[in-house]
Amino acid sequence: MITDPALAAPDELLGAGPAADPVAAAGGGDNPAPAGLWRHRHLLDVDVLTADELELVMHTTATMSEILARPIPRVPALRGWGVTNLFYEASTRTRVSFEVAAKNLSADVVNVTASASSVTKGESLIDTIRTLEALGARMLVIRHATSGAPWLAAETFGGSVINAGDGLHAHPTQALLDLYTMRTHLPGGSVAGRKVVILGDVLHSRVARSNLWSLTASGADVWVCGPVTLLRGFEAWAAAGVAGTRQFTATSDLAAALRDADVVMALRIQRERMASGLLPSLREYAARFGLTRARLATARPDALVMHPGPMNEGVEIAPDVAAGTQSVITDQVANGVAVRMAILYLLAGARGAGE
Amino acid sequence: MSGRRIMTAEEIRRAVIRISHEIVEKHAGTDGLVLVGIQRRGVPIARRLAEAIREHEAAALPVGALDITFYRDDLSMLAQQPVVKGTDLPFDVTGTTVVLVDDVLYTGRTIRAAMDALMEYGRPRAIRLAVLVDRGHCELPIRADHVGKNVPTSREELVRVRIEEIDGEDAVDIDRAVAAEPVAARTT
Structure with a gap:
């Protein structure tokens, strides 16, 4: 079981957590009739x-x-x-x-x-x-x-x-809608083997934490990327290796993360949760990690652009990228x-x- | 599981052909006629009816598939949510005569649900019902217009329709139900 060192796991805290299921990488494929019962x-x-x-x-x-x-x-x-x-x-x-x-x-x-x-x-x-x-x-x-x-x-x-x-x-519902949105847009209808980059304020992001579970369980190659101060805990977690066949990398090297990415998900910089000192300034963040057209061009040509919203346009994502042809942000909402x-x-x- | 066979593959084939003639006869042609199969086994039966009508009338009828899961009146009584198969109606039902197709007519509740579901898509001029087997015990004022075979049954019995496209063979068997949940097992 993957444990998140950045946070005491509430299920353990409250004694209500069920044991994690055996890690099973999804085979993917063309949506066969589901056998599993809820x-x-x-x-x-x-x-x-x-x-x-x-x-x-x-x-x-x-x-x-x-x-x-x-x-x-x-x-x-x-x-x-x-x-x-x-x-x-x-x-x-x-x-x-x-x-x-x-x-x-x-x-x-x-x-x-x-x-x-x-x-x-x-x-x-x-x-x-x-x-x-x-x-x-x-x-x-x-x-x-x-x-x-x-x-x-x-x-x-x-x-x-x-x-x-x-x-x-x-x-969880955000992670599920993200998975669904990726599957409806990716050729083959599966995230298995796809490189998914989650970019930005990973530290404060419940969206990133839930997405890590569902995407790795579905066989995606998940990368989280951001300034080191916003990856605290994740780098050690990724370096320690994760259970079974799950693929997970944490890095502050934006170029490496974006290279050949199939999906780039920008996260909102959560100013309301930001303890002082994690970022020098929003402007510096935008300059170093903002998802701009030039940076997106280093991913795959048809890479999907996602954002869980609400967006700080011009900070974590450039307005022309958010509204661009590769963006599926409004699909996520629908x-x-x-x-x-x-x-x-x-x-x-x-x-x-x-x- | 030892069942009594009440329809063989050959009898099913003949029943489908006869019903296909009856549908066209009752409608006096094929204009404005569409076939809608109820998921799951109604769908392949509807396709076969369309194929038979294409052969003897040289008319290609639109065929749709209707999932009635969300319209069931027993959703809150089932232990597990049924897996939704999905609806695919590639035509506008408004103004058409819709022939609903299902494998078994039993309590009539599936058909009630199917009519509700269908009405969400438009206002058909008329709705008719064709079933492979009418086993009696209808609990609602619903009857089939076209029936492959009338089979008097008791409520303890289980009518098991097997269709090649889904089950690998064509057959209708009648079983003494061992499990005491014929309604859950046979949703019609």
């Missing part, structure tokens, strides 16, 4: 998903994309299900995307924003979750600034918990709805499942 009650991170389960999510997402292409993108699959979005951190795309996904499945959606709730009166996370459950929530979508909060929620909540981003730790519909659908069937 056995999870919660989606807390992607590390517990086997290659077969990832395949099932991708397959289900494709059928949800078909629904989204309809004039009225709505099916009655989750009619009567209460889905509550509990967001302790600011979010536009993730919250709206979950709301649209749940509505497309005919679920009853309730949105709770911590800043406008009794949380401001000092109500604890556990009390808030009990209250929401008593008010009819069967699925809880939670975003929290503290790593591990969704695991705590899963211990309390009687239904299914979906992690919509916890601290620096995990953002695919986010389909992926979240797939997850809501699959979790709805997992009543009684252990984890």
Whole structure:
């Protein structure tokens, strides 16, 4: 099992983590019918998903994309299900995307924003979750600034918990939509053997951490790249070698990282999480690590450009690259709805499942 | 698993040909006629019907595939979410006469779900139903317009349709169900 030295793993902290699945590199291929059955009650991170389960999510997402292409993108699959979005951190795309996904499945959606709730009166996370459950929530979508909060929620909540981003730790639906977006654009429909570069503020990125699990499990050759101060822990982790056949490299050598890359994912510089001293200045970061047209030209000619958003244009990514022909950033947003519909659908069937 | 064979491959072939004639006869031609198979085994049966109609009417009917998973009324009762096979309707159903095709008509709930699903894609002029086997016990006011074979069954029995494109051979068998979940196993 890969452990992240940059962060005490919350599953160990809270004693709720299931054992990691055997590492299985995905064979890839042209989306064969998935054999795996869904056995999870919660989606807390992607590390517990086997290659077969990832395949099932991708397959289900494709059928949800078909629904989204309809004039009225709505099916009655989750009619009567209460889905509550509990967001302790600011979010536009993730919250709206979950709301649209749940509505497309005919679920009853309730949105709770911590800043406008009794949380401001000092109500604890556990009390808030009990209250929401008593008010009819069967699925809880939670975003929290503290790593591990969704695991705590899963211990309390009687239904299914979906992690919509916890601290620096995990953002499983983002990783799944990134995987889906790559597969729909890469020739062959697979990330196996593809070089995927995650560039930027890796240290503060739950997107990078979740993507590491799902991409390496799917057979991608993953490189994380950024200033040494923003790779702290990852270099030692990569150098120590990772389990099984997973391919993972950490480097501050931007030229080496971009060489022959099939996918370049720029990460947002998270100014709100940036302790002083990690970067000399944003301008210097942009000059040394910003994804510019000239730098992108050193990757493969048809390399995909991705960004989990929101973007600091002109810092981690140049505006002309973000809006360029290789960019699939708006596809990521659109695919986010389909992926979240797939997850809501699959979790709805997992009543009684252990984890 | 020892089953009684109620249709052989040859009988299935003849039933498909007869139904293909009935469909065209009832519709008085092939104009505005489309075939929609219900996932999974309805899809290859619909293709065979289209092929038979192409042979004797020299008309190529559009064929679609309909996945009804999201429209089932028992989703919250199943232990495991069914794997979605996907819908592929490469034509506009509005104004057409749709012949829904499935392997077995049992409770009628699949057909109810299929009609709901179909309506999401447009407003057909009419919806008809063709099935290979009608085994009785319909729980809804639904009947088939075209039937390959009527088979009186008890609820404890399991009708097992095998279609070459999916199962490697054509056959319909009837089994004494050992497991006590005929509804979950046979979703019709």
